[in-house]
Amino acid sequence: MxxxxxxxxxxxxxxxxxxxxxxxxxxxxxxxxxxxxxxxxxxxxxxxxxxxxxxxxxxxxxxxxxxxxxxxxxxxxxxxxxxxxxxxxxxxxxxxNQSVYLLDELVRQTPEGVVLKSFRQDGRKVTLSGYAQSQERVSELLRNVSGPSPWLEAPNLTEIKATTLDKSKTGRKVVEFQVDVALKRPREQDAAGDGTGAASPKLAKAAPQERD
The missing domain is CATH 1.20.5 (Single alpha-helices involved in coiled-coils or other helix-helix interfaces)
Structure with a gap:
């Protein structure tokens, strides 16, 4: 099945x-x-x-x-x-006070044999005019201004010539000159005063009293 x-x-x-x-x-x-x-x-x-x-x-x-x-x-x-x-x-x-300092400084830095007849200030530029016995005296003035002067700097001799004084009876020849100088500011003196021997404004102002 x-x-x-x-x-x-x-x-x-x-x-x-x-x-x-x-x-x-x-x-x-x-x-x-x-x-x-x-x-x-x-x-x-x-x-x-x-x-x-x-x-x-x-x-x-x-x-x-x-x-x-x-x-x-x-x-x-x-x-x-x-x-x-x-x-x-x-x-x-x-x-x-620059005028006072300027006059005092010019008295200090002007050597013997140099006579300043005028000066003119235009801002920080001062133009000096005068007479000198010789060119060497003018050179001495330039050295004084460019050296230890605490208020004057950068002298530039713009004119120099031989001339005769108007009131001279002997007709002596002198040197007529014109110099441009720059005025220093008090802050410039402070910046350059350390180690340079430059007088401070207070010393410069007090100097005439010491000289008297």
């Missing part, structure tokens, strides 16, 4: 089960992939938000720093302007 068993429905059922399991596995993989993508996207979004927040903090700090730098620059400019005004006031105060 032969028994025949039809296994086709059973195989079909197993194949459908496998297909269903495969579809379920694909669905689970898709869900897992979507979850991973969402998690990675959320993490990236959080990192971008954190970086944007840091950038905002840095931008705010940079703006505050630029503002402080601008305030410091403005403050420095105001300080320099105040220094310039203070220096201008000091120069004006010093210039008021």
């Amino acid at each position: 032969n028994i025949r068993i039809n296994l086709l429905p059973h195989r079909e059922a197993r194949r459908k089960q496998k297909q269903a399991a495969f579809v379920a596995l694909l669905a689970a993989g898709a869900v897992a992939g979507a979850a991973v993508v969402l998690l990675v996207g959320a993490w990236n979004a959080s990192r971008i938000a954190v970086q944007n927040q840091r950038n905002l903090v840095l931008k705010t700090a940079s703006a505050e720093l630029d503002k402080k730098i601008g305030e410091i620059r403005t403050l420095k400019e105001e300080i320099e302007a105040l220094k310039a005004r203070q220096q201008a006031v000091e120069d004006l105060q010093g210039d008021r």
Whole structure:
């Protein structure tokens, strides 16, 4: 007796089960992939938000720093302007006494044999005119002014010639000259006074009293 068993429905059922399991596995993989993508996207979004927040903090700090730098620059400019005004006031105060210092210094630096007939001041430039016994006396005057003089500097001989004095009965020849010199300011003397032996304004002003 032969028994025949039809296994086709059973195989079909197993194949459908496998297909269903495969579809379920694909669905689970898709869900897992979507979850991973969402998690990675959320993490990236959080990192971008954190970086944007840091950038905002840095931008705010940079703006505050630029503002402080601008305030410091403005403050420095105001300080320099105040220094310039203070220096201008000091120069004006010093210039008021320049005539006194100039006359006293000319008496000091003019050697024997030299007579000054006039001088003209134009700002810090002084033009001296006079007579000398010889050219050597004129050279001595130039050396005195360019050397230890605390108030005069940069002598420039602009004219020198032999002439006869108008009231001379003997017709003696003398040397007529014209020299341009520059006046020093008190701050220039202070800058150059250390180690040069140049007299300060107070010493220069007090010198005539000591000489008397």
